[in-house]
Amino acid sequence: MYRSDLEFVSEFVYLGSLLSDHGGSENDIRRRIQIAKGAMTKLTRIWQNRKVFDTTKKRLVQTLVVSIFLYGSEAWTVRAAERKKKMPSKCGWCWRRMLRIPRTAKRTNISILEQLRISTRLSTLCYKNILSYFGRIARRLPINMDK
Template sequence: MNVSKTKYMVVSKKPQLLSQIQIGHNTLERVDKYKYLGSWLTDAWKSDTDIRVRIEIARQSFMKMKKVLCGRQLSLKLRIRLLQCYIWPVVLYGCEAWTLVEDLRKKIDAFEMWTYRRMLHISWTAKVSNAEVLARLQKKTELVKAIKQRKISYLGHILRHDRYRLLQIIMMGKIAGKRGVGRRKKSWLRNIREWTGIKTVGELFRLAMDKEKFKKLTADLQ
């Protein structure tokens, strides 16, 4: 164990919780976030940091390909396909683990519209609505819908395979004790229940076991 390269993070509802880990005479550094397999995990256990980072990385990737994506040598239809092929995967990396709230959804939609406006050479000072931009492209926003589909497909994949038994236990389990004071935070499963219109977790799990019905449910998402 390399003590100089080892850090630790505490996930707790009490942000001021004090802790200290010592290895011999060395005290390990406590961090509030760290990068794991390309995704950022935080002690608040929210998706804000990871989503913002993915958007900025995708923005940089877009700018590197600006001559191709914004050039008029290629048709708009082909440039849209290149955008979907090279930029969207950068944004959507690890999105199956995200918990979306309204503020984050707006940021994702805003980035998508940012790419479209540049591809259409619409100045930021021009008073062109998002609806008009989408009408010119003859399409709808697709990033948020792709996140919904990937999350729901991932849930079905987990519940139908025995090798994910530990994840199944975690999702189906309940924590003993009373819920703390204050508004309940939006959970990963609550996201899916809202998107599918399924009220109870048990009903969602039962439906996920039927691959064909769950596939149709995913395809019908708005």
């Protein structure tokens, strides 16, 4: 294969993760948020159904939406801006939609999490994944202090 046959791209999807030439995870996090948001909107009929209990809806969000967002989060480099703004706001959007709370209601994300009895935030789950993956990698690599 000749070098001229290869096509250079700035971003591509590999095993469900968006890889870019600048090496950051910001675009992959945005992409994951959009995929999770799409899954959330596909379940609109369930969120509007008053016969389904909130505990069941909460489990559906955690298994279907949060797991979609956290897929591949072990390899992310999460910056402070993403940790403080993007993750909590999108997770808050999911819980508000599930509980049918309008955007104009003066409710904080923390009060909604307390109402649902959720103790760990999405950014905390993301950090747990990153640190556990780092621990697995650190335990497998031998450290040679002589070199």
